Amino acid sequence: MSRFRDSAGGEGSILILSAPSGSGKSTIIRRLLAASPELEFSVSYTTRAPRAGEKDGKDYVFVGPKRFRRMVAGRGFAEWAKVYGNYYGTPLRPLQVARRAGRNILLDIDVQGHRKVRRRCPEAVSVFLMPPSYRELTRRLKQRKSDGPEAIARRLRTAHQELRCWSEYDYVVVNDDVRRAVRALNAILTAARLRRENQRREIGRILKRFGGS
Numbered sequence: 001m002s003r004f005r006d007s008a009g010g011e012g013s014i015l016i017l018s019a020p021s022g023s024g025k026s027t028i029i030r031r032l033l034a035a036s037p038e039l040e041f042s043v044s045y046t047t048r049a050p051r052a053g054e055k056d057g058k059d060y061v062f063v064g065p066k067r068f069r070r071m072v073a074g075r076g077f078a079e080w081a082k083v084y085g086n087y088y089g090t091p092l093r094p095l096q097v098a099r100r101a102g103r104n105i106l107l108d109i110d111v112q113g114h115r116k117v118r119r120r121c122p123e124a125v126s127v128f129l130m131p132p133s134y135r136e137l138t139r140r141l142k143q144r145k146s147d148g149p150e151a152i153a154r155r156l157r158t159a160h161q162e163l164r165c166w167s168e169y170d171y172v173v174v175n176d177d178v179r180r181a182v183r184a185l186n187a188i189l190t191a192a193r194l195r196r197e198n199q200r201r202e203i204g205r206i207l208k209r210f211g212g213s
């Protein structure tokens with residue numbers, strides 16, 4: 001059994017969202033979380049420096065390479081990867097706790113992380129968020145003003161490789177309009193919640209009252 005699965009059933013869903021940097025993932029996640037307070041966000045660890053406005057413990061847990069390596073050695077991550085020259089990892093513990101409590105948890109991870117999580121947890125629901133065009137992606141990265149020209153060039157180069165992975169995901173959403181994209185994500189989330197395996201506990205309770213089951 002994988003380290004973050006509980007075969008008893010009736011657990012919360014894992015929803016994975018991946019996209020090339022600058023596609024609008026954080027923007028959409030912020031709105032999604034505001035609209036769905038019951039949805040939990042998996043706060044990753046990273047060795048990259050915080051951007052203006054990012055809060056430690058909320059957007060990421062910002063750590064140095066030493067602490068990150070300690071977490072890897074202590075098997076503290078469900079998965080980790082090097083992305084755009086920095087290290088990022090999904091802490092295992094909050095994932096296990098959320099799943100056992102039947103809460104849905106959202107993972108903002110890259111294409112490598114998606115592959116690793118899906119291998120261990122094939123029932124995870126995954127969404128690839130696409131920018132509407134290369135030109136618009138470039139515009140959004142520049143407009144964000146959080147990365148220098150070199151970092152932007154690196155993110156755009158990697159975007160080409162990441163985009164090729166779109167077909168590995170369950171759903172693809174093009175982020176041309178934020179509101180439309182959030183609506184699409186909400187629909188996917190609703191469908192994930194309605195999966196029969198995610199309703200075992202609730203259905204069990206209803207059936208019990210029928211006396212039979």
Ligand code: ADP
Nearest residue numbers: 021022023024025026027140144175176177178
């Ligand atoms: P990511 O988290 O994928 O790296 P961000 O959410 O930081 O991307 O978005 C990058 C920039 O693009 C931000 O300035 C954001 O306001 C803008 N943005 C996001 N979605 C849209 C959209 N649909 N239309 C126009 N601008 C957008």
Ligand code: 5GP
Nearest residue numbers: 021044080081083088089090108109110113
């Ligand atoms: P950013 O630096 O723009 O916040 O994120 C860069 C990339 O790292 C994004 O593709 C994001 O999805 C990815 N990322 C964030 N956290 C994790 C994580 O815990 N694991 C993996 N594999 N990727 C992550």
